[in-house]
Amino acid sequence: MWGSLRPHINQQAQGKEVTDLDEIKNKLRQFALARDWDQFHSPKNLSMALAVEASELLERFQWLSEEQSNNLSVEQRKAVEEEMADVFLYLLRLADKLNINLLSAADDKISMNELKYPAEKVKGSSKKYTEY
Amino acid sequence: MWGSLRPHINQQAQGKEVTDLDEIKNKLRQFALARDWDQFHSPKNLSMALAVEASELLERFQWLSEEQSNNLSVEQRKAVEEEMADVFLYLLRLADKLNINLLSAADDKISMNELKYPAEKVKGSSKKYTEY
Amino acid sequence: MWGSLRPHINQQAQGKEVTDLDEIKNKLRQFALARDWDQFHSPKNLSMALAVEASELLERFQWLSEEQSNNLSVEQRKAVEEEMADVFLYLLRLADKLNINLLSAADDKISMNELKYPAEKVKGSSKKYTEY
Amino acid sequence: MWGSLRPHINQQAQGKEVTDLDEIKNKLRQFALARDWDQFHSPKNLSMALAVEASELLERFQWLSEEQSNNLSVEQRKAVEEEMADVFLYLLRLADKLNINLLSAADDKISMNELKYPAEKVKGSSKKYTEY
Numbered sequence: 001m002w003g004s005l006r007p008h009i010n011q012q013a014q015g016k017e018v019t020d021l022d023e024i025k026n027k028l029r030q031f032a033l034a035r036d037w038d039q040f041h042s043p044k045n046l047s048m049a050l051a052v053e054a055s056e057l058l059e060r061f062q063w064l065s066e067e068q069s070n071n072l073s074v075e076q077r078k079a080v081e082e083e084m085a086d087v088f089l090y091l092l093r094l095a096d097k098l099n100i101n102l103l104s105a106a107d108d109k110i111s112m113n114e115l116k117y118p119a120e121k122v123k124g125s126s127k128k129y130t131e132y
Numbered sequence: 133m134w135g136s137l138r139p140h141i142n143q144q145a146q147g148k149e150v151t152d153l154d155e156i157k158n159k160l161r162q163f164a165l166a167r168d169w170d171q172f173h174s175p176k177n178l179s180m181a182l183a184v185e186a187s188e189l190l191e192r193f194q195w196l197s198e199e200q201s202n203n204l205s206v207e208q209r210k211a212v213e214e215e216m217a218d219v220f221l222y223l224l225r226l227a228d229k230l231n232i233n234l235l236s237a238a239d240d241k242i243s244m245n246e247l248k249y250p251a252e253k254v255k256g257s258s259k260k261y262t263e264y
Numbered sequence: 265m266w267g268s269l270r271p272h273i274n275q276q277a278q279g280k281e282v283t284d285l286d287e288i289k290n291k292l293r294q295f296a297l298a299r300d301w302d303q304f305h306s307p308k309n310l311s312m313a314l315a316v317e318a319s320e321l322l323e324r325f326q327w328l329s330e331e332q333s334n335n336l337s338v339e340q341r342k343a344v345e346e347e348m349a350d351v352f353l354y355l356l357r358l359a360d361k362l363n364i365n366l367l368s369a370a371d372d373k374i375s376m377n378e379l380k381y382p383a384e385k386v387k388g389s390s391k392k393y394t395e396y
Numbered sequence: 397m398w399g400s401l402r403p404h405i406n407q408q409a410q411g412k413e414v415t416d417l418d419e420i421k422n423k424l425r426q427f428a429l430a431r432d433w434d435q436f437h438s439p440k441n442l443s444m445a446l447a448v449e450a451s452e453l454l455e456r457f458q459w460l461s462e463e464q465s466n467n468l469s470v471e472q473r474k475a476v477e478e479e480m481a482d483v484f485l486y487l488l489r490l491a492d493k494l495n496i497n498l499l500s501a502a503d504d505k506i507s508m509n510e511l512k513y514p515a516e517k518v519k520g521s522s523k524k525y526t527e528y
Binding site (some may be wrong): 164172177 | 444445447450455457458471
């Protein structure tokens, strides 16, 4: 009886994020499997695909001013969102292949950056910022 | 009594993912705020930073064979993990600035790709794959 | 009489390279001028455009094996050539804007690399190579 | 007598460009040969190395405003020049491996772009520009 209740509770526990990283990883794994594309998904190739998608995102901003990039039209924002999704998908696919936990890796990196760039030392100076 | 149990159950339900995307976004926001770096974080600039990090990931694989990329040493894997974390952090920072939900964007993109590349049509053919 | 001979001699002197870097730079300058696009060609923006083109080149190879990349079909080679031309054009445009002599910069860099990677020290070892 | 004059005239004809593209290609070929690095220089790998260098160039501009990128300090300009040289070297190395004539490919591409973007149609409009 408890067992049958738990899944329901779990779903509530995850709250707004119906989809989570593992669920997307699983979908991508099935996607590649169904197409027999896993053979192309070496980490080397996936790093290339990720870089290509990151540049497609870059392309959306290349001729915009910084101010324009802060005020995207609905169409521009939609296009940007799709490119960001592509970057994210390849990042998750690579994380799955290498068995890397992105969330904890990101969390660790923030802690490292806090040590590397002490707020009191680097605050407010673009000059200092660009030197890093 | 139930009430006091629920938080504990919830925490178990979420399992290993103590940190979630929103929590990382918040940390990054605080990080930029404390250093007065928000002024540099236009979407245009963030797209550049993201592309730079994606290429640092690419660099880790540039002289490896595909097979070697499937068999990274502990040190290589650690370096790759850190670069992936950097890509992820800028992706989340940009998502926060543009108020984009990465998880649902990724989920939508998978659905689009399933229509675009029907399994029965593209299965197993590298030729077909490379033509897309 | 001498005057009328000189241009002919000059042309022979340059040999197969009828077009040279300065000629391409000039054409690009005219191209931007005629379209009033110079306003978009800040070095920052040009570095983005160059990176975008470099990734379009990358895209041509992302799912090919190294061996396949050594044996491109006529169509693949043509596509690669066009992407390389795009990279080259933005590189020359940026060099023009910053008044940089690419040929001497490249020559200097080779000399620096010869000091940095002494042949007898790094020869033949992929392990050594990947460590750089 | 004519014969002895010609080389002098030729040298004047080529003007400042003592080094030309073929000379750099040859140096790069010798450089790779002496280190037994040709084995790593598949077109696939070279496209990755080129993209990595293009992003290192991008990195120099990522936190600069467009205006700042138009007014680089001596140190910044020197760093930019070196990254551009790296991009150029990998582009030439790849051109050599694929037996591609970069100058004529670039020249062809300009002609194609002139047809694709007629000056009278696209002139002066950033909106039009960004739509391409």
